[in-house]
Amino acid sequence: MIRLTDIKLDLNHQAHELQDAILERLQISEDQLVNFSMFKRGYDARRKNKIILMYTLDVDTKINTELLAKFSNVSNVKETPDTSYKYVAQAPENLPQRPxxxxxxxxxxxxxxxxxxxxxxxxxxxxxxxxxxxxxxxxxxxxxxxxxxxxxxxxxxxxxxxxxxxxxxxxxxxxxxxxxxxxxxxxxxxxxxxxxxxxxxxxxxxxxxxxxxxxxxxxxxxxxxxxxxxxxxxxxxxxxxxxxxxxxxxxxxxxxxxxxxxxxxxxxxxxxxxxxxxxxxAKPFSVGFRIEHEQTVIDDARFGKNAGHPILGSADYKLVHHCKNGRSVYSFCMCPGGTVVAAASEEGRLVTNGMSQYSRHERNANSAIVVGISPEDYPGDVLAGIEFQRRLEETSFKLGGSNYDAPAQLVGDFLAGRASGEHGDVVPSYKPGVTYCDLSETLPQYAIDAIREAIPAFERKIKGFSMNDATLTAVETRTSSPxxxxxxxxxxxxxxxxxxxxxxxxxxxxxxxxxxxxxxxxxxxxxxxxxxxxxxxx
Ligand code: FAD
Incomplete structure (x- = not known):
């Protein structure tokens, strides 16, 4: 088989154009092509009104060896690698122990x-x-x-x-x-x-x-x-x-x-x-909030007039901002068309995360907006990161009302430094419920400062990201192992x-x-x- 990479076609291309692209790339006639299958399909949405589909295809022809020799210096025509899994051992029946x-x-x-x-x-x-x-x-x-x-x-x-x-x-x-x-x-x-x-x-x-x-x-x-x-x-x-x-x-x-x-x-x-x-x-990890927008805001920002196209589905995003105070803020575990979930595992402590169904058809998009921290931020023994997580989770639990409701704040209020009283256009999806307040107590000041700087910076990449009614819920602590x-x-x-x-x-x-x-x-x-x-x- 021959693997062709970087086959680029318009989002709305016709089915036959895939085969046409293969014939053109390999300079062969239709009767020399035996069959082909899709190994990968991605898209490039950097220009949202001219989205390109990018294919990697595995192609079988009547002259594979000849073609591989002919294109040996061409990086996007190569022999398809063998990706089948091979077991490294077979246990004998009389093995004395079980793993x-x-x-x-x-x-x-x-x-x-x-x-x-x-x-x-x-x-x-x-x-x-x-x-x-x-x-x-x-x-x-x-x-x-x-x-x-x-x-x-x-x-x-x-x-x-x-x-x-x-x-x-x-x-x-x-x-x-x-x-x-x-x-x-x-x-x-x-x-x-x-x-x-x-x-x-x-x-x-x-x-x-x-x-x-x-x-x-x-x-x-x-x-x-x-x-x-x-x-x-x-x-x-x-x-x-x-x-x-x-x-x-x-x-x-x-x-x-x-x-x-x-x-x-x-x-x-x-x-x-x-x-x-x-x-x-001890190892570095990240802490922060979940942010929610209406999914249509993200779809419009990312896909423009192509929003809703069945191949694209609900839009996601991946954002990063390096702050003046030396911290990095990034989006994590983005869930298009999903819900914010209560992810606590200890009594009296509150943790947020995100999930969705396969359809990704819920009203809101959510992701964690987190700040990288390292062991220098929580001095102590190697388990000090766990105690640090616990303190943040306890603060959020109390701010939420000590009943597993999550503390929440509108982005506009968070950026302005004032407490929120009720939701706006974005109805938060976290269950059992949220309590509106001022989230600035939930994270160390350097993290609050970093997120306050990052959200307007993200607006430059996703229009609407810093909208007043977008909602933050706290606290996101289980981003990776401490x-x-x-x-x-x-x-x-x-x-x-x-x-x-x-x-x-x-x-x-x-x-x-x-x-x-x-x-x-x-x-x-x-x-x-x-x-x-x-x-x-x-
Ligand atoms: P875990 O999945 O955490 O499994 C560890 C298991 O060990 C647990 O079931 C636990 O009960 C068990 N265990 C712990 N201690 C003991 C013990 N002493 N005795 C016996 N059993 C024990 N990742 C993605 O790639 N995509 C996503 O979309 C995504 N979404 C996520 C959404 C949520 C809400 C959460 C919480 C995580 C999400 N993640 C996602 C992260 C992903 O789930 C983890 O990276 C992954 O599950 C880690 O796998 P693991 O097997 O190492 O650990």
Whole structure:
């Protein structure tokens, strides 16, 4: 097959123009073309009234070898790379141990799935409930303000991204094409086929819930085990080697191989690991607000007269501003046509985030507007970042009325430094509700100053961004992990604890669903290779 990149066509091009572009690029006749498929489709909307579609196509012709030789010096005509996934090991039936995976977010799911596919029969332990029960608890919190600290937006089958926009793109380097494996597994589990070729795929909440169930069923069929409401409270380490772990129920499980895929909100588990002496260091993360506009404002600003075009869908944005005080402010986890969600996992603390359905048809667009901070901003031990997050979450909880309503302010009032009293054109989507106030107490002054400078700067990129009625809700603290559980670059084990594999977002090795899945595959491979080596040497 031949891969053609940079095929550019008008947004409203006719179907036959794709084939015409192939014939023209390869200088071949129609009867020399066998077939072609779309590998990627993106768009360039820098000129909103002249939006261009950009294709990467895989083409089969009767003269592939000849053409590859002819175009060998042309960068946008190359042989299609082999992106199929190849397993690194196959477990023998008499393997004496089973690997254990802690956490069933996207990272743990892929560690477990790939280990199961290689015959290692993993045991996955998840502190939260199975996804349908978890959905009831989470929606219950949004409607009735009853928080279940073990079953919520952060904890439970599917992990943190289950009630989300389900964006599936990442900027991580992926030379082994693991992202294709993740996307193919998602399609097998019921995700729309288009995630394989659109440049910014997303799935949305309801589809994710079903997919997670399908993937769990696959792990079971392959001999794996998934256990819910099983919080790991202790890990026994002897001579810097993992020996076993203990659950909150008191049950002990012996194993020398543990994947630690606990996400960024398992604060109690971070503390347990720190107390045990597992090597952990503080890392930078970001804090800020959710901002909401009507989606039509974003669509008009980004797509002009093309707003509403079915190929484009609801518009997103990605913004960054470097402030005079040295801070950077950027948009994060943008959810077109979605809702702001209550994402707390601890009593008396309030956290916002965003989600959407596959259709992205809700009235508002939302995204986090966050300021980068580093360990110098919260001096203390390596867990000081967690205490810093907690303080911000507690302040927001109190400002919101101490009942999980979120504190909110209109952008116009925030920029003018006065409290808000009620909503304007943008009706906030956060459930259970919002309390209008002055948000300047919710973040440190340097962050408030930075966001006040950034919002008008963003207006220059998205017309309407700083409109008076756009709404801010506080507080966004769970942007990434406040710690890194550092691991060996090759073996992927903890720097000082053999057999412990820090994985995914909580360990500081992923930021998002796709990168967490990719990291899960890497960890499964590292564990499989280590288990086979130990088995063969015994
Ligand atoms: P997690 O998904 O956090 O999973 C960790 C799991 O470990 C949890 O299920 C937890 O219950 C379990 N656990 C923790 N401690 C223990 C313990 N001691 N014992 C047993 N189990 C334990 N990313 C995107 O790419 N696109 C999006 O659109 C997107 N939207 C998001 C929307 C929301 C509301 C949220 C909260 C996140 C969103 N994210 C999104 C981020 C994404 O969800 C995370 O990056 C991703 O889930 C990280 O995967 P993970 O497996 O490393 O950790």
């Amino acid at each position: 254990v995976v802690i956490g069933m977010g996207p990272c743990g799911l892929f560690v477990g799935l790939v280990l199961a596919q290689m015959g290692f029969k993993p045991i996955i332990l998840e502190r939260g409930k199975e996804v349908r029960e978890r959905t009831k608890d989470t929606f219950g919190f949004w409607r009735k303000k009853i928080l279940n600290t073990e079953s919520n937006v952060q904890f439970g089958e599917g992990g943190a991204g289950t009630f989300s926009d389900g964006k599936l793109y990442s900027q991580v380097k992926d030379p082994k094409h693991y992202s294709r494996k993740v996307l193919h597994e998602f399609v097998d589990a019921g995700a729309p086929e288009e995630i394989l070729y659109v440049s910014k795929p997303h799935i949305g909440t309801f589809k994710l819930v079903t997919m997670v169930e399908q993937m769990r069923a696959k792990i079971f069929e392959l001999g794996g085990e998934v256990r819910f409401s099983q919080r790991v409270d202790d890990i026994e380490i002897v001579n810097e080697q993992v020996q076993s772990l203990t659950l909150a129920t008191g049950e002990k499980i012996e194993t020398n191989y543990i994947a630690l895929a606990i996400g960024h909100s398992a604060r109690d588990t971070f503390k347990m690991l720190f107390d045990k002496g597992v090597y952990i260091k 710690v890194q559980i550092t691991r060996d670059k090759e073996l992927l084990t903890s720097l000082n604890t053999k057999g412990l594999y820090p994985a995914g977002e909580g360990a500081g090795y992923a930021g998002g669903i796709l990168s967490a899945g990719i990291d899960g595959i890497k960890i499964a491979e590292a564990m499989a290779i280590a288990m086979m080596k130990d088995f063969e040497s015994n």
